[in-house]
Amino acid sequence: MANSTKDLILNYLSDLTETFDFTQVNAFTASAMSDEMHISRSLASQYLNELVKEKVVMKINSRPVYFLHRKKMEELYKTTFQDDDFYDLEEVKQYVMNHSFGEGNYSKIIGSDKSLAIVIKQLRESFEYPPCGLPVILNGEKGTGKRTLCTTIYENAARIGTIHADTKLIKLEFSPTNSQTLLTKVFGKNNQPGLIDSTNHLVFMICNAQYMSHEFQEQLCLLLEMDKNKSSSKSKYKNKNIRYMLLCDIHPHLCMSERLLKNIPLILDVPKLQDKSKEEKEELIIHFIQNEGLKMKKTIKISSAVLRALVNGDYENNLLGLQSTIQLMCASALRESAGKKEVIIHTYDLPEHLLQTMPIVTDENVIYIDTTTYKKSEEIDFIFDYFDRIIKPLHKYEGLETALNESKHNFDLLSDYLSYKQRIPPERIKGTEISLSNILDVVLKKRYINLPSGFCCTLAKLIYISELYSSSIQNYHLEHRSMIDEIILNIKSELMYESMIVEDITRLVNANLEMQMTDILFIIMVVYLHHYNAQVARRNIFGMIVCHGYSTATSIADAVNSLLENYVFEAVDMPLDVTVDEIKEVLVERLNRMNHNADVIVMVDMGSLEQLGNSLSTAINCSVGVINNVSTRLALNVGNCILNDKDIQTTLEKVSESSKAAYTIIDRQKNDTILFTSESGIHMAQRMRELFESSLPGQIPIDLEVCDYNQLVASGPHHELFESNNVLFITGTANPHIEGQVFIALEDIISGNNIDLMTSHLSKHLAPKQLNQLLDDLRKDFTLQNVVGYLTILNPKVLLDSVTLAIDDLQDRLNKRFGGKTLIGIYIHVCCLIERLVTKTAITEYVDLEGFERDNKAFIACVHEAFKNLSIRYNITIPTSEIAYLHEFIAADEQRFEDGELVSKLK
Template identity: 30%
Template sequence: MRENQTWIQNEILSVLKTTPLCAENAERFTAAWLSQKLNYSRNFISQLLNDLVTQKQCVKINTRPVYYLSRSQLLAQGYSVPDSVSVLPGWRELEGYKTSSESDVFDRLIGKNGSLAYAIEQAKAAMTYPPQGLPMLLTGATGTGKSFLARLMVQYARSQGTLQENCPFVTINCAEYADNPELFLIHLFGYKKGAYTGADSDRQGFLAAADGGVLFLDEVHALKPECQEKIFLFLDQGIYHMIGDHDTWYSCKVRVLMATTENPQEILLKTLLRRIPILVQLPDLDHRPPTEKRELILSLLQKEQAKLGCSVLISDLAYHTLETAHFPGNVGQLENTVKVSVANAFLRRTENRLEIHIQDLPAYLGSGMTFDLLQCSDQTLHPLQSVAGETQVQSGYGVFNRALLHTFQSYLDRQMSFDSFLAVAYIKLEQYADTLIQDRWITPQEEIFRNLSGLILSLTSAHSSRRRLSNNKIKILTRYLADAARQRQQEFPLDAQDKETVEAFQALIQQRYPLEARQIREILELAVNTLSLSSTLLPTLDLFVFLQYFSRDLQRSSVPVVILAHGYAVASGIAEVANQWLRTQMFDAIDMPADCRFDDVTARLNEYIDSLEGCLELIILVDMGSLENISETLGRERKMNIGILSNVSTKLALDVGAMIMEGTHSLKTILEEACRRSVHRYEMIENQHKANAILAVCSTGIATAEKVLALFQSSLPATAKVELIPVDYASLHQGRMTSLSAQYHVLLIVGTLDAAVPGIPFVSVEELVDQKNMDVLDRCLKGILTEDQMRRFKRGIIKNFSLENLLNYLTILNPNRILVYVEEILDRIQEKCQCSFSGRTIIGLYLHISCLIERLVIGKEPAQYPDLETFTQRQAEFIQVVQDSFAPVCKAYNITLPVSEIGYLYDYIEQGSVANKADSVAEIQNDDFFDVHS
């Protein structure tokens, strides 16, 4: 008998080995199909198959139905399932043993096909994009694995040949330089001999050390703005100066990676962010799927087991405590927790065995238990091999559809009514919907899926007159479609019985629910084209259950009401609220977005009315405008009474609905009573308090205004209750002042140009530098600052509003060096023109000429001067004077002074106006460089 069984087992193996492993052949790996093929009973074949699993010749996929796969066939098709694994919970887990034709270091990452899939895809792109990769910023809380991912990126680039095997990987913890930005720049760029006291020889920096490799800036948020500026220049042009050598540009080929635990939009300069094309956020441990957390626990335990060389067992209670605990430090804290637990258990180890019990876990984990203690025992121990099975669970999509098919089969077998089937299906749907709603970590790829899904549902809902979906329902279905699009065909193979069940389900939907069938078909046609759904079989069934669930408690009204309103979802929103409150499917809606034509709305309304077969009365609620004349488009041949009410609102809809439900009012009475109840009332609450504010207005752009305010802020006492608001000069003459005055009590305006706002004093930057007109500050701030605070404020003004501080916004040029050049230029112009400028004019010219030189150095287009030809002819002598005066600085910086810029300089000197200076320097101040450093 045994020999006969062996012979049959060989026959089974022969069939399994010669059957290609694909979704279409899935049923051929079941006991039912093999029993028919070999002409033996199903129970007998099932027994032999399980024996083959025990003998390590087959792997069992423990789903419904159960599948049996030959190990030799798996190996031939690229699956490397270890002998220790005999049973897998699903097809998805089998994919985890798929071997790649090329080594991929990211296989070490748990979640590589889940929550970290997008991060890995972006990491590969950042390292391999020619010619020198792309800068990348990793964000995420402490312990999420940013540094580990950075190391894997370098290994990946080496394995792909993108970087040499021995290429450098230089890591800098920027937090060490948080209070010493000068030291950071010295270490980053290196220095030349004599750059500072103690610099006895040249020394290369981190950039030079990372040449040909990768520079990793960890905790980059700790860097001061001036350090970020220097990094920006290197990312932008690949060049830098060594400290102490401002004449020589150095370059190197370095891939730059950065990491931060903070929000980059809040702590990094905007220009630096714009030079980082790839930003990837790593999820917190609590935001990752539970299966990944279980895999991490198992992986960490297996790592300790290999290190100790003995078997590690963990109690049921200890394992579930780790599984459900919250770890603020994320994966890093979990790893430390496992190490501490193993270390505590190590004291009680035997020669070949180490047991982890609840008392071995850190004490703080005990306060976070969220599971039923009665279901766990500290005496029940699990070897790690059995824990591995618990780390794998079937997806919510698979669980829901298995339950759906099983329950519908019971209906087909006449074991339950169709209403009972729907009741069970609703319970399963609610469980599945909970998993969709609680999925808090969404990658950008999944976000695209959701956006497309939402658009599909909105489009189909907008064209459906009887099955309009509310925004909340669209949101849930959006998540479902995105989830269905992510599923792979092999994750959910259908055997012959499943296919028969699905076909019977589809036939029932088509026969009994033609309207729902049509809407489902419209949704899935779009989904196949945009989301690449591999099959519409299961989504058809799922969407039917969703639609039935959404309308399960709503009864159809005897008098339908359709709402028409302008706006994206105004009508839909009113209809949804009214239906829910009245518990009746009474209101339908037709939205009229801003770009929607009136003819399109009327066509949809007529289509809607045509679908109301046998309906004798209809009420139309409209909001305003052209919709109020909707009666002219309905035709006179309608065999029904139609009432139209304007000025629709939620209250009007509820009033109409309540009267329809009473059933005692005629249509005309409903319309008259609804109009009588629609009485408007108003109430006005005036602003009783306005915050004090000081405005900064600069003709040279809002960036300079922000700089002025920063200096003003540092002068004011911290307790001063005054809002500081930067304002663009042009906006004050375009209505901005009106809105500011309505919200704030504006005390004062400071800046480079008097906006001439009636009733509000103005103090110029030049006056603050010269310490003139200070009595205006006394009057404006009286009652807000004490005498002592006012004295300290004035001392702060003297300290902060110096010309050197105002020039600190220069991007490349050294303020101290440029001041020398500007002073020489002004001296030459005054000497050759035989004139003497006022103190205020000189201060303005220092700012004007400094910005002008800066803009020419960085190669920006010169300002356009009106009627340049006339100016050139009339002021040839002045042009020559200025060109001669600028000659040294032009030679020093290798720049050319355009005549158009000389024109603005002439206007400033001749008219004593700062307005023209604004045009001359506005471009540089709106440039990326200036936005950051202002």
């Protein structure tokens, strides 16, 4: 009975401490807990003191004595409490202020790291400014979250003790008719005290401040002016510490007196829902749907089309309007799902105004998203992966031209990804693309240089993505700031002419589109300008492709230029109703940018344009050849002749002979690819790829690709990577079990198992000597400590030592000994698990988690006991879902063990 009561007290104190702040502490006394638990005060005190000796509870020796749950306090304040006893609450507060790494509980506010980051920072700084904060106005439309922001700022200040323990928050809700009532309520009347007299430490949160009467504003001014001159003030309020937060739905200059505005130094603008990025809107939508699911006690699924419609919708009253829309949709879907465990929201549940404005896409399959297991899209991580591959060669390069070519090749891969996988609707970027084309035309015409026509489209897509994921893009630049600055400094020195041109383009984009070009885009444009213009000035023949229709000529020219890795063809896309004279004017303007002594080959799609030759030769005084019925193959032949310095007569004769139509059936060629994946996410897979790439002996024609583990498991052998690539093998920290695909576990590489399998797949690309070199490098690079150090952000030696002890303990408790390869796999799995928990990215979902808990209680208990010291060292709690994956990992490996590798099997 005693132990049971003691455990109940500890659990109660744990729950209580989760919401601890320094202003509400009465519940943390032995007396208060004895009343709550219906036991004597002496018994409660006895148990609490025993828990202090066991180092699970902290004691504050003030009068009265307070007790706090140690672990919850450490989680709350992101610190470790070395002492068990404190003299008083002020000492605890001081300790927290000196040692806490926590920035406050702002992570629960969606957008705290995105559109609201600056607002929260400035609001917090003004609120905590000594001695009693700076008055602030939050200006923003109704429903933008102003109340939530102010309440959270107050609660966090109370939690970390930056405001007095007796501080009282007073919320005043103004309306068009109640200003006089609130004036009396706050300031009192006829010797009757008001709220302002209730305590010396106040926070006024004035909501709908646009409705304050002139009289109320004047009284507020007197308080604010008194705060500035407390030393000379004779007011009865001079000893009061008051903080002010005014929440206004319209701009304060439209509703507040000049005197009041002079006394408020800070006005913050809270962004509208419409101004938030796509990823932030997605988070908000899923959050609201999850809340409705909790109310219904049902799982809610939403179609991808509905999510797209909600993200692109407009709502009256911002977040309030979005929340109301979602509630109505959930109510509609609930009727259709009566008696079922899950509710599915379809497009027909959308309100009429969203259905009418829903963007239409033609190449997307509808999928249903489980909002309970929803994870933010990792699409932007794939873009960042390409960014890394673009800038990496330019950092500490050995040869500039080699580095530029590699960066250009990686940007071409990014262009392909944006064209075939990212699927940005053309209507979203058409305006930007046209504007960019006009801007580039102005700059390049002046400089007599060229860029492929398709470059504008790719640039427009990247600008669109930068706006969608603005905060993530900004964070990427901050994380890579030193590297990017160094690269820009180098290319401005080495490629001064190209850098000047890109600066011109950047200035015009900023002036005309009001867009800031990111540093990554600056680097990409310099690389492209250099690549396509370095050889142009010396060329004897230039090529032009002229076709009817949108982007027809551009597509052929881009394809041929990419295959030839040279800027050979300029593209001209023409409307169907354009005249020959109009085409001639465009061609003359383009050709005047090139070498004036060079000849021109114009490739056209229809015979009626052959007359262009005579008019062009007259206008630009050069030899002009016209080739009819242009195709990619024909253009490729012409391009080869141009690059090999064939004269115009030889070129035309040669390509005419080979232009007869023929057919053959060719089996599709797929790029050889090694696939890297990890259940810890795409970042872990990227680290594995980098480590493997560093072991390869130079460049080999094999693509090293990363893939999201969950997508791989969900799609299986039908994943698009298997359709477009010849996957040699998959490697990673967890086997996705793809039928027909070879998986080589990371522990196999470390232990040397299956090395022959790996080298057999690489043998057609590597000579025997290179294979031996690869094996030597793998043995050197893929040691256990190297791999752990590369995959985790934690100290690898300390982590491995701690994990080794924990696994040894686990083996003892399970009465078994794992084999060498399996042991390495478990070490890696647990090290990645620890990093996930430390970085708050734990795997929280597991199929039939309740069943696992029911059937594996002994295993769960063993893991908790064996990992106890690990949990304390890294201040983590291992969730049952992670234990389930560890159990699955061990069980799956056991099925493939060789005889005698295990002393005993799992029971």
